[in-house]
Amino acid sequence: MNDRTCDATRLNGFLSGDITDQDERDLIRHLDACESCRADLEQQAADESQWKDAAALLVDRSSASGDTPTEPHQQTSLPHAVQNILDSLAPTDDPKSLGRIGCFEIVGVVGNGAMGVVVKAEDRALDRIVALKVMNPALASCGTARQRFAREAKAAAAVLHPNVIAIHGVSTTEALPYLVMPYVKGTSLQRRVKDNGPLPLPEILRLGSQIAAGLSAAHRQGLIHRDIKPSNIMLDDGVETAVITDFGLARTIDDATMTRTGVITGTPEYMSPEQARGDAIDFSSDMFSLGSVLYSLCTGFAPFRARTSYGVLRRITDDRPRPIREMNSEIPQWLCGLIEKLQAKAPDDRPSAHETHSLLENCLAHVSQPDQIQLPAELTELVRSGSQLFSRPYVTGGFVLMILTLLLLFAQPMLQFPQNDAGTNQFSLPPTAEAVTDDEHKVFRTLNLNFPRPDDPRSVVIDITRGFVEVTGHDRSDVVIEILYPPASTESKVADGLVTQFAPTFELDIDEKTNRITLDTYNNTYVLNLRVKVPKQVDLSLDTYLDGYLHAQGIAGTIHTHSQHCDIHLLDIYGSATAFSYNGNVKVSFLGVAEDAKLDFESYNGSIDVTLPAKTCATAAIAAGRGKFGSMFDLEPVDETSDARIALLSEESKESYQFRAINGGGIPIRIESAKGQISLRKRAGR
């Protein structure tokens, strides 16, 4: 064999490494010249489709380096999306160009968004620089996504306004659909605030009025932007005109069919409460977002911040942002008032884009010529009528009347609810001027409540967002709920110093039919501290989210507890219990277990510690994740003749979630923790 012969066997041998070095050298020399053997070799190595797969699937590998950027999620998406686009460009003769799309020479990458990548391009025919928004190739193969892209283009092109990005053209016929837009030379509002911090007042008013004008134009076309945030507002170089870009999520009101997955797209920090909840939205959703943008221009920060996007959403729906003037005292009260109005939780309470535009414009005129031009009457009115409102930042609009009424109701320190007071009863406790006290046991208010019927099966439900709940059994038939001041130690946990006045809101329900007392609050501004006394025989249901614990002691009944981040302690209890906490520890100790009890304890990160009475016949299904499992058990061996026995199911059985009856039954127990330690033991003695 030599370097002149075409030989398929040799190709095959080469690929599997079965030929001599000499043959290999011959083959390589042969390949230098022989086109057909090159093709054969590649064909034998892998199908054409595999070559293509390798190219497409490995292409972002080289860009995935080991350095960790500040925003890890961009690490994976940005280079990949950008690389995808760059790889699909047509070749070009121009050495300065990265490639071509249609008649455009691509000269740089500007950024990337949800749908695709924005590149800077030269329009050779018209000799101008434009920005192309090119659809991500991964999405371009999907029909729905192409439709969405085309729709976005149509929607945005319909709005002709200096404060809304213009659409020069759109191509949806090529392999990669793209939009042609003017190239805005400048920075985004986000960059501006990040680099320079809060903007001066005239700038805020000027840019705010421009954004409102752009939104007003879009809203007139029936278009909701849905994603107003500082990074979507460009500042044109030089004149610094605000231009709203990226109608990536925008859609017309009547076109509400295509994307309703409820999945968060993009940064949720500027979302409206109705968006955060996944409810239907209208134009006023953009107004809330504009309020949040103005807030960030005044303070340098987004109004609702949290570690996770879920946390952000909760704050948007439940919290009021920290007052602007606490962070930037140069912002006048009337602007804070306007921003607060834009950020009203109820969509109908927010001013329209048109109103906001003219208000801000008039404000700007007033600020530049305070002697000649008055502040808009609406704003002076807002400040005057709301002066009390503003001084009490956590009590707004609708609540004011109710609070006045309730001030009278709560004139007496002890409140006796009538025995037959059935039905829902929302109330706010009047705010006090007192600051959070150091005295952990100081009582703020006491509620004395009676069950509709004293002896029937009765239950108490307490559902709070943040705080401490301590329930103990007493020998009386009424329920006493003491609302204590938040412990000083939790003050630091109260985000951004939100507790200046303690004025929690509750919903109280005393249901005659079910003989149940329910105390409910969804206000998470305050860390609550509840000390509750209930009759010993009662069914309990306790629910909390974070910042405290759930504690019940000396109760006989069925207890259900649930928390996200708190420890749950159920001590000296009779009856049946369940406890779920995502991050908290669970500790349960029974004095007696009901015959028909179902015991169920679960935590994700926390440990679980269960103590049963000595004479318990039970079947436990235990699942431990990373925590120790097995070694912690402090159990007597299963003894057929003993009253006290527990059988563990999970170590030897895959069917750990099926309770297996042992000698006709026993109490079923399920215990599960992904990361915590599990301990199940019996009390000593018989």
Place this chain on the structure above:
Amino acid sequence: MIPSPIMHEIPETRESLLLQVQDPSDRLAWEEFVEMYRPVIYRIAVARGLQHADALDLVQTVFIAIARSIGHWKKRDPSTRFRHWLRRVAKNATINAVTRRPPDQPLAASAVEELLSQIPESEHELESLVDLEYRRELFARAAEQVRVNVHPDTWAAFELTAVNGMSKEAAAAELGKSIGTIYAARSRVMKRLSAMVAELEGTDE
């Protein structure tokens, strides 16, 4: 290993979850499966708009859901292989997790059922995204295995021409090799790569 910054941050579930997999050959499959799917689920979650921390949580949630359901898996039909079953369950769980559940919620038993249930018709788009991300991961892993076992120039000949789209002539000039060498090298790498992909995918058995 692919040098990916997310790898070490994603919570290790493997050892604990292995407790529930009894058959040693299944354990190996599970181990490979977790390695493979961890970045896949993470990327899908991020592509669907979840932030870093939430995406990590979701990865964990999906693995827990799958691990919990391992008890249900039985070799009813000898042709159903554990790794195939895992792939199907993982796909369902990932899609359901990103479309149905808010993040940061404890995983109740009913939610596990829901996570593992059938994918709704409307999610075919996402389904193909999961497939795509899975194949991307598969190829990346296979490529890494191949890369460390060949001469750097051999690898470069493949990467420059087959992946980065450089012409063979330019690659030959850049690497200082003959054009025949470039063809030989890239074909040999491709051959090994596709064999490795097949092996990782389990289609070779």
